[in-house]
Amino acid sequence: MPEEITTLLTFFGGTGDLAKRKLYPSTYNLFKKGFLQEHFAIVGASRQEMSNDEFRQMVLASLDGFIDDQANAEEFISHFYYIKQDITDKASYAEMLDLDNELDAKYGLKGNRIFYMSVAPRFFGTIAKYLKSEGLITENGEYNRLMIEKPFGSSYKTAEELQKELTEAFDDDQIYRIDHYLGKEMVQNIAPLRFGNPLIDAAWNKDYIENVQVTLSEVLGVEERAGYYDTAGALRDMIQNHTMQIIGWLAMEKPTDFSDKAVRAAKNTAFNALKIYSNDEVAENFVRGQYGESADGSQRKYLDEPDVPAGSQNNTFVAGKLQFDTPRWEGVPFYIRSGKRLAAKATRVDIVFKKSANIFGQGGEKLVNPVLSILIDPVGRVELTVNAKNVTDTFQTRPIELDWQVSEADKAVTPEPYERMIHDCMDGNGSNFADWNGVAVAWKFVDAIQDAWDKTPATFPNYVSGSMGPKESDELLAKDGNEWVFKG
The missing domain is CATH 3.30.360.10 (Dihydrodipicolinate Reductase; domain 2)
Structure with a gap:
């Protein structure tokens, strides 16, 4: 059995196509292989109105074709939570902070947090700024990391501007720029x-x-x-x-x-x-x-x-x-x-x-x-x-x-x-x-x-x-x- 990873993983754009096609099945594979066991929680954030149960059923549906054991899948989705959020509204991050702290205590997550941006690139800097200013980046955790989908800018100038925004909240070695190739x-x-x-x-x-x-x-x-x-x-x-x-x-x-x-x-x-x-x-x-x-x-x-x-x-x-x-x-x-x-x-x-x-x-x-x-x-x-x-x-x-x-x-x-x-x-x-x-x-x-x-x-x-x-x-x-x- 692999060594267990302890983490809180937040998917901004949690009801989107990428999350359903790639991110949730991939995370479930990590659960099946034992990298995720008990000490993890996953939060989906989106503007859509949805309860935790509705969100979990959506995630379960996205796992179709990956499930070998229904009980195992049910255990996996029990670690999922949903929050309706306007990512451009500073005030909306207070509710997310409360949820994150609650899950941290419930699952013993040690303040370890990963924020995955599966949203339009124009929101990357806004999210990073509010994660920092509203206290969602923990001081006591072993790590806080930011995962970003491409494109990272549309030119050197725009990429440099984005880099400046992100590094005001995260150190560069905390930023994981995804190129799935x-x-x-x-x-x-x-x-x-x-x-x-x-x-x-x-x-x-x-x-x-x-x-x-x-x-x-x-x-x-x-x-x-x-x-x-x-x-x-x-x-x-x-x-x-x-x-x-x-x-x-x-x-x-x-x-x-x-x-x-x-x-x-x-x-x-x-x-x-x-x-x-x-x-x-x-x-x-x-x-x-x-x-x-x-x-x-x-x-x-x-x-x-x-x-x-x-x-x-x-x-x-x-x-x-x-x-x-x-x-x-x-x-x-x-x-x-x-x-x-x-x-x-x-x-x-x-x-x-x-x-x-x-x-x-x-x-x-x-x-x-x-x-x-x-x-x-x-x-x-x-x-x-x-x-x-x-x-x-x-x-x-x-x-x-x-x-x-x-x-x-x-x-x-x-x-x-x-x-x-x-x-x-x-x-x-x-x-x-x-x-x-x-x-x-x-x-x-x-x-x-x-x-x-x-x-x-x-x-x-x-x-x-x-x-x-x-x-x-x-x-x-x-x-x-x-x-x-x-x-x-």
Whole structure:
């Protein structure tokens, strides 16, 4: 049985879709596994009128498909409490304080509190301010922590303003900025694959690596999200957060140990060496796109999607090259791309190693760059493409693929990303959360790209739905003598 975690967990936005789809099932899994036992309570806060019993029944319904033992589920939901609250009204926090103190005494929670903001980002600073001013942050607890959903700002300036608001109430090491991609099992496999294998660890540098590729491709279009997406695009929606956080694990220096402080310090060494581009350099190193119709006409172009403004210059595809000014990565391009309406759904990392010198003469004409591929979604898999001998009468090399895939048995017990993130926050492990320095660098990098694009209108659409993006994406790599490993 795991060591029990003692905590009071408050979900602002407690009746929302995210809470019902992800947060309550994830918390229930922690209960079933024994991380939560007797000394915990969960508060849901929302503007909706609801009794404790109605709230508990709502939570119970959200657990459908996760319940193995009804009595166990009933015991779990008995720890849930509801409070109707206007989070913008200072006075409404007095009732929450009374409830929190009551639950602290009832369940022996030792003043340990986690506040989870599953609300619109414009309310993050308001909630943090009132948690501080109205005394909900305890002085006697082992910890008080704040969990925040993305987006963390919409530019460096807005992110900095939000950071200032939050740090007036919480220390930065108390703030857990969620990027659920960091909770994915295969993203978490990057560290042991890299640092747990001396063969790979020793070759993780400019002497052996030709280039690094990160792909986050989607087959779906904007769907019903045009109101948000047209202000964000692929650049802000996928590059600034998910892609950059994966890059952090790939580009980081080797940490002194695997503590969260050491991991973050190692990532920040790389982030702080990321080259921020000028307008001319953006044109040289980044490509944007917007999807058109599919070849058969069955899928409409972005500009014809509901709620998309006429003539929108929004990007639905981004590809680019990152450069890190460190001894480890001097001259090694990191290629990234993300887009909607592409040929295949995939989140993957491809590490392209340098090609060996050919000592085999004509027999070595088919030597290829060895490639380590870490497939994150939709299947978890590790592939290693290496050179070997073909089965022929004469000596001839050929590429072969060594692979491992997550088994069904492993999948059955793999924690969901939100389950892992909530547990890590309860455990005080910030390794898989974005810290302020990483967020700030990512925004400065993305802002420079957006600034350049804002000054130079593009001709859209420029790629066919169902392709892997505009031809300029392939040309970007071809200029360096490289090509995308994943073809879709």
